[in-house]
Amino acid sequence: MKRFIGFIRKEFYHIFRDTRSLFILFGMPIAQVMLFGFAITNEINNVDIAVFDKSKDATTQEIINKIASSKYFSNKQFITNEAEIESVFKKGKIKAVLVFEKDFSQKLIKESVADVQIITDATDPNTANTVNNYISSILQKYGQEINKDIKTPYKIIPESRMVYNPELKSVFMFVPGVMTVILMLVSAMMTSISITREKEMGTMEILLVSPIKPFQVIIGKVFPYIFLSIINAVVIILLSIFIFKMPIEGSLFLLGFESILFIINALSLGILISTMSSTQQTAMMISLMGLMLPVILLSGFIFPIASMPMPLQVISHIIPAKWFIIILKAIMLKGVGLSYIWKETLIILGMTIFYITLSVKKYKIRLE
Amino acid sequence: MSISLQHISKSFKDVTAVKDISFEVKEGELFGLIGPDGAGKTTIFRILTTLLLADEGTATVANFDVLENYKDIRDNVGYMPGRFSLYQDLTVEENLTFFATIFGTTIEENYDLIKDIYIQIEPFKNRRAGDLSGGMKQKLALSCALIHKPKVLFLDEPTTGVDPVSRKEFWEMLKRLQQKGITILVSTPYMDEAALCDRIALIQDGKILQIDAPKEIVKHYPKSIYNVSANNMYKLIESLNEYQHSYSVYPFGEFIHYTDKRTNFNPEDLRKYLEDKGLKNIIIEPTEATIEDTFMELAK
Numbered sequence: 001m002k003r004f005i006g007f008i009r010k011e012f013y014h015i016f017r018d019t020r021s022l023f024i025l026f027g028m029p030i031a032q033v034m035l036f037g038f039a040i041t042n043e044i045n046n047v048d049i050a051v052f053d054k055s056k057d058a059t060t061q062e063i064i065n066k067i068a069s070s071k072y073f074s075n076k077q078f079i080t081n082e083a084e085i086e087s088v089f090k091k092g093k094i095k096a097v098l099v100f101e102k103d104f105s106q107k108l109i110k111e112s113v114a115d116v117q118i119i120t121d122a123t124d125p126n127t128a129n130t131v132n133n134y135i136s137s138i139l140q141k142y143g144q145e146i147n148k149d150i151k152t153p154y155k156i157i158p159e160s161r162m163v164y165n166p167e168l169k170s171v172f173m174f175v176p177g178v179m180t181v182i183l184m185l186v187s188a189m190m191t192s193i194s195i196t197r198e199k200e201m202g203t204m205e206i207l208l209v210s211p212i213k214p215f216q217v218i219i220g221k222v223f224p225y226i227f228l229s230i231i232n233a234v235v236i237i238l239l240s241i242f243i244f245k246m247p248i249e250g251s252l253f254l255l256g257f258e259s260i261l262f263i264i265n266a267l268s269l270g271i272l273i274s275t276m277s278s279t280q281q282t283a284m285m286i287s288l289m290g291l292m293l294p295v296i297l298l299s300g301f302i303f304p305i306a307s308m309p310m311p312l313q314v315i316s317h318i319i320p321a322k323w324f325i326i327i328l329k330a331i332m333l334k335g336v337g338l339s340y341i342w343k344e345t346l347i348i349l350g351m352t353i354f355y356i357t358l359s360v361k362k363y364k365i366r367l368e
Numbered sequence: 369m370s371i372s373l374q375h376i377s378k379s380f381k382d383v384t385a386v387k388d389i390s391f392e393v394k395e396g397e398l399f400g401l402i403g404p405d406g407a408g409k410t411t412i413f414r415i416l417t418t419l420l421l422a423d424e425g426t427a428t429v430a431n432f433d434v435l436e437n438y439k440d441i442r443d444n445v446g447y448m449p450g451r452f453s454l455y456q457d458l459t460v461e462e463n464l465t466f467f468a469t470i471f472g473t474t475i476e477e478n479y480d481l482i483k484d485i486y487i488q489i490e491p492f493k494n495r496r497a498g499d500l501s502g503g504m505k506q507k508l509a510l511s512c513a514l515i516h517k518p519k520v521l522f523l524d525e526p527t528t529g530v531d532p533v534s535r536k537e538f539w540e541m542l543k544r545l546q547q548k549g550i551t552i553l554v555s556t557p558y559m560d561e562a563a564l565c566d567r568i569a570l571i572q573d574g575k576i577l578q579i580d581a582p583k584e585i586v587k588h589y590p591k592s593i594y595n596v597s598a599n600n601m602y603k604l605i606e607s608l609n610e611y612q613h614s615y616s617v618y619p620f621g622e623f624i625h626y627t628d629k630r631t632n633f634n635p636e637d638l639r640k641y642l643e644d645k646g647l648k649n650i651i652i653e654p655t656e657a658t659i660e661d662t663f664m665e666l667a668k
Contacts, residue, residue, distance in 0.1 A: 002472065003472060005469075006465070006469030007469075009466075010458065010466050013455075014455070202449055202452075202453035203453050203454065205447075205449050205453055206447060206449065208418075209442050210467075210470050211470070366419050367420055368421070
């Protein structure tokens, strides 16, 4: 036990003397949460639009006012001919053009149907889609308003309600994702680097020719990073609660337990990487390329898994991050207990055991 | 026997590192492995310290088999690899404390063993190991390898890259450790250090050329050897190499070590030849063969 404590003390010396890594270790989570929270967002605000009003009557005026007064859009200019539509899009500022047909108001009264065209700039498909949906819903609402007094015999009115994130704040989606990415990267990369550093510096040679046992070396390496990763997780959760007003509906205890489980999973993956690589460089490349991309792309963090092609959906099952994001969202937003997420928990636990067994098998007690 | 190797062979891919090597080191002996870079010295060390498995042959260290009892060996030996392998970001004292702890001991417990060495680096005990000079690093590494009072000490080229004064000190330390009953296996590419060992093995290309006490090894040298010098060293070497009877010509400090093919060699013939070549201040005197001469002869 004394040996083990001595080893852990040495590990802490390494960590605290390498100020650059320490800075990355604690700076990265904060920077990432801020970035994803503030800068990267799926919501739209003050999108510039243009209007081509061929009718210019009271009804079109009213609709234009309704759209422009919402916080989502601001009407920047009126267009007077067809050709101008193309040119405003090319300038790039205007994201959508609203075209009202001739005699809009009269047609609406006489024929009870009038056309309005929404043209969006789909160079950014996500924004185009959202803009289209928002304008459509404003128009629909207006349609219902003017129909208030008339009773149509058959009508289906969808009444939708968004639960768990009614304001559709994208930060609620990013926080679990960022937390997953950071815990995965920090834990796996840092452990794999710190083990391969011993190999590269030749100190592994001396450690091997000493009574310290392989599992003591591995656990000694992992132990400090469990602590540091827990601190990271706490920082991320505090930031999301106090800065982004993220609710934690479920139990904090369960959240902590699941986080520690995931941290251990990532650390064991780091050990596995270190048994496969002999230099810090390779360990870093494997951690970055092999972990960062799938964790960001295939975990459901940014792109919904359900809309991926079948092969990618299958691959996503073996990515522990996917399951952890499901767990995090369930605890933070839905407030469920362990009885709802035991399956995901077991999957992560199983993966952890698999990684550790494989690492112990692959750990070299000699130089070859 | 403290160390024993029987017919050890080891290859890496298509390179044979050591080939059918056998030797024994007695308890309390200071045994040297002498040979140039790439001779297979480090491979022998790694096989004995259980870091590598031999392809063929058996070996024991402190009566433990390197294959079956590797854990016992790891408890009982001190190993100092050829490359400086301590934690550069830890201070001198932290390194020593760390190695003491993982061997289940303390600095105080075995202080008398490392005192002579450690006292020299103690003034720098708060300096990071990476900032030490070459000689200091070696002293620290030796202290770390000794801190658990090993039965056998393996030192792989401990003096490579160390200044002559520190080298001398280092060997004096080894002599003192030997008196405390520790068996020492040391390797070096420096022939002058070989004379300080009890026995040496000359190694080249993974094979042992000869094993004996340094004094005995030079006795085997088959020819009479001469120190030759003149005013122009370069021209002297050139002329000696051109001389039809010359057998070997090696620069050795301020002299050239010269041997002749003939058994009835007369130095005056050579003097005349060199004078004809236009060299002045010619000195030709008989001298004793050194280990280096023996090595060169054996390696031919």
